[in-house]
Amino acid sequence: MARSNPRWGWTSSSTPLTSSKRCATAASFVRPSPTARWSMRPDPDSEGRRWLAQAENDLAFTRLAAREGFFAQACFNSQQAAEKALEAFLYSRGAEHVFGHSVADLITECARIDTEFTPLKARATPLDQYYVSTRY
Known part of the structure; x- marks a missing residue:
């Protein structure tokens, strides 16, 4: 918009x-x-790289926040980094719109394209609890 x-x-x-x-x-x-x-649709590779750059920025901020003792912010940004990295993969594979904030759901979508994502679901699902609880 x-x-x-x-x-x-x-x-x-x-x-x-x-x-x-x-x-x-x-x-x-x-x-x-x-x-x-x-x-004008964005190039899938460019869009994927754009989202991955945002994920990397969130991860860098996560490390800084944790080091400085801002643990709620570090948890929230960990979830955001994972969400954006998964969205980067989906956009790089041609998705036009990616909806939802659940890391578990996004991993399920990614696994439909590449089964190597499947084992990540159990380890990444706990990140979903940090999307809302650490913000309020």
């Missing part, structure tokens, strides 16, 4: 973070055409 602010002359393009209404935004000074979002 792109939002524009005529007062400042910029747009903000958003990448939905799955099923919630929260969005990661990046300011852009280029105003896309009204149909650009629907007519």
